Amino acid sequence: MGERAVATPIELFFDLVFVFALTRVTDWMAEDPTVVHVVRGILIITVMWWCWIGYAWLCNVVKADEGIMRVGLFLAMGAMFIGAITIPEAFDDLPGGLHGPTVFAFCYFAVRAVHIAMFWIASADDAQLRGQVLRFLPSMLGGTVLLLVAAQTSGPTQTLLWLAALVVDYLGTFLSGSKWRMGSAGHFAERHGLIIIVALGESIVSIGIGVAALPISWPIIVATVLGLAVVSALWWAYFDVTALVAERALAAVEGERQVQLGRGGYTLLHLPMVVGIIMLALGLKKVLQYTGDEEHHTLADPLYGVPLAALYGGAALYLLAHVWFRWYMTRSLNVERLVLGAVLLAVAPLMTMLPAMASLAVLAALLVGLIGWETYRHAEERHRIRHAEGH
The missing domain is CATH 1.20.1410 (I/LWEQ domain)
Structure with missing residues (x-):
């Protein structure tokens, strides 16, 4: 990807899901603007941001609108959109239907899994980048597993597990090194x-x-x-x-x-x-x-x-x-x-x-x-x- 590269239409299309997620978080916090509710809203924003940011890096080194990468972005969009729909139930399950916190956690896992898979494909001829992806994998798995565990709890324990999941993911990103690529x-x-x-x-x-x-x-x-x-x-x-x-x-x-x-x-x-x-x-x-x-x-x-x-x-x-x-x-x-x-x-x-x-x-x-x-x-x-x- 050259220095003159610009955002592709599919990347802008992908961003629409993030727009929807931010709207859902704002509306959800406005319904009950308490300290606990807002703290949880910030945690949700942080999770959704981590979903988006991974694809910002991915699409900087691959052609997002061609081949398997386009399919991967659509798959990630689907999981991220379902996760955004589930935001009101990300912490507390509503009566009826599927268990909201678990659905949200699985959507997060799906978005991250597609991201890793796409980077693995993109690094087929780049040993340095593939090594970086492997070093990054433990933090991704650790964060998503903690979020799945959090889905089975409630109250302060659940909030702390969310925080722990984000710390593992973010800290792991730093500890995994700086061998990523930047195309433009x-x-x-x-x-x-x-x-x-x-x-x-x-x-x-x-x-x-x-x-x-x-x-x-x-x-x-x-x-x-x-x-x-x-x-x-x-x-x-x-x-x-x-x-x-x-x-x-x-x-x-x-x-x-x-x-x-x-x-x-x-x-x-x-x-x-x-x-x-x-x-x-x-x-x-x-x-x-x-x-x-x-x-x-x-x-x-x-x-x-x-x-x-x-x-x-x-x-x-x-x-x-x-x-x-x-x-x-x-x-x-x-x-x-x-x-x-x-x-x-x-x-x-x-x-x-x-x-x-x-x-x-x-x-x-x-x-x-x-x-x-x-x-x-x-x-x-x-x-x-x-x-x-x-x-």
Whole structure:
């Protein structure tokens, strides 16, 4: 796969399943926004992310839209889609039908098994890559077995077993080495940029769904515009400069160093970005419900508890993950985002004294202000990066 490779239609088609999974998680958490429920939602997102990320690596070294690889992607899509449907039962089985937690665990196993099988086929003439696949296999098996065991338990034990499964899988990935292949840095960065757009799209969907059944009103219009301003600021934060400098840093190295940057910067550090966006989506969904549902709320009602923590904490997590990502990729520290991330965490408790829409307005003002300040303060550097010759 050459450096000019771009995402194929089948990869974009595959991403639709991940879109659906994120929507299901957000809706599921919004039904019961408690700490336990949100923690479990984050665990589900992490599992689904690990399903998606494996195929981002696979499709970077093979032609995803040809031969057996196309069939493999369709098989993985089927298992991942059934797993997404099962998300409301991933921890607690609903009456009737099959045992939900077990079905979810088997779907995860199927997605991972197809991934390993496809990599095994792709490495037929590459001894180094095949050795890497073999070293990776124990962590994959360990994680999926623990998830199957977790399906037979409940309560805190089940949650801890989920966490253990993810630790085994993620830690095992690091311990298995850096002998993977990267066919195209541009393609790899593009795939992760597209998944950020997918997550941001879920935030926009949450804004719409939050008021879909309510009559249109000025408060709904204002809250919607504020929500879009927040999401747009997050888009700008990633795609204006950060995505460009990170992709160039990835393309500037080769071999194991390139694999390490891809694994650390994209595979791992994009996860908290996605989690932050989904937490924000949960908060936005609740703000819009507070604003438009005059039967159960007034415009003076504050946002509090988990929804408020999700709104401000999600935005802070996204920004802080950006800081870490850029530092990891380029050793460049974004002080403004580091400071604002800390400010968001500090002021969040104070927002309980303001109406829900005012809390959203403050968040929008802070994020848009950050983007405006960065654009002004780093105008020359920004122009140089965005208009660099040869890019």
